[in-house]
Amino acid sequence: MSLLNTTPSPDATAAPGGPLLVVDSLTKSFGDHTVLRGVDLHLDKGEVVALIGPSGGGKSTLLRCINQLELPTSGQVTLDGTPLVSTRGGAVVAPSAKALLRVRRQIGMVFQSFNLFANMTAEQNIVFAQRAALGTGKDEARERARTLLERVGMGHKAGSHPSQLSGGQQQRVAIARSLALDPRVILFDEPTSAIDPEMRSEVLSVMRELAEAGMTMLVSTHEMGFAKQVSDRTVFLCDGGILEEGPSRSLLEQPTHDRTRQFLRAIAEG
């Protein structure tokens, strides 16, 4: 069963105009603390990329710069050829509120802490997102919410508030909420880190289905199993830069850098 309402055309990855998402020489500093020092990254349509690396290496900051939750210090992000970062005279400037909303509606984001609206049920979360962001009509929004909840296996909890759901259940609702806006790409920031280990697989399997349905995904994760089995490519981000990247299996099984090897060993030892 497809999690998306549109199945990608077979030649989707050969889309004209190059990759769907391009991160170009992105830097980010907080005051004089430089967190990202020139990151280059691209995702083809339908590609799933795992972002791994030590804590504090800048994974969250990179994801947040892509959808402009943080204003990059320099560099550019393009989505399907459209630049997302506003610049004036070569310098990054805060985008207009309108431009920001437009960018963010096309880029889904799934957070480590789920961030469902506590005052709404699972279904209301998804209905509200569509109505507020896209102006979808009530009936259409509700129908889509029901369908998406079914698809993430949460149809039976449509009327529950987040406080009545387990972490894994909340995260599945959050994924459905993100999908409801039909994003071009979804960013996941350690989507299973705040979930009890025995509940993680329910979220990972939803993500795997999404990947199989052709969704473009950039996933910051400590789940090496997911990275190896689901992601096409793995990127190792360390000290604010990409140290190495490559097809997931080869990078995870035969890393070329000592630093990567060290990191993978530390993860394996838990």
Place this chain on the structure above:
Amino acid sequence: MSDFLADSVSWLPDLLRGLGHSLWLTFVSLLLGLPLGLVLGYVTERTTSRPLRWLLVAVIELARGLPALVVLYLIYYGLPSVEVVLSAFWSIIAAFTFSNAGYVSEIVRGAIRGIPAGQLEACQALGIGRARTFASVIAPQALRISTPSLVGYAAIVFQSTSLAVAVAEPELLNAAYNIGSITFQYLQVFIVAGALYAVVVIAASRFAGWLATRTQY
């Protein structure tokens, strides 16, 4: 003792009419002060403009710092000298709304800080505008968190409506005073009036306490 009871019963209609008016003053000044305080608290808490924040904090501190009676006198006796004449009723409403907005905004600011920042980030990430975020995510939760405090505060507002006696507004204390000046039974009538205030305030704080146990979703 039975005289006291009989007298009290005979005063009750007047006192209850006064009580009704006290409650009405409480209601109207909160009706205006609540939304004002909610918006004031939200803007103060969330604005990125420092000058604006300082200005609003100054307004809030002034509203909370000035005794309500001083504000009432300023409006009722002071403003006429600049050609602004308000009736006793509207002077009271204006004065109370001002201090209510200040206190409510403080309560609301605390509540807004209690809403997990992640929910606001989720709104940003979904491309939901600020007004919509405020109306559907922040305001309902802030109100829910602050309802017990607001009910407690409403009880204090109700008590302070007795200040309206200073401009001869026919509220509960005024009614009691009038009865006293006719019967000279000041002691008894103020005991009865005091009991009426206490009943309302105690009921309200009990209610606030009960609400506090059920603010979870």
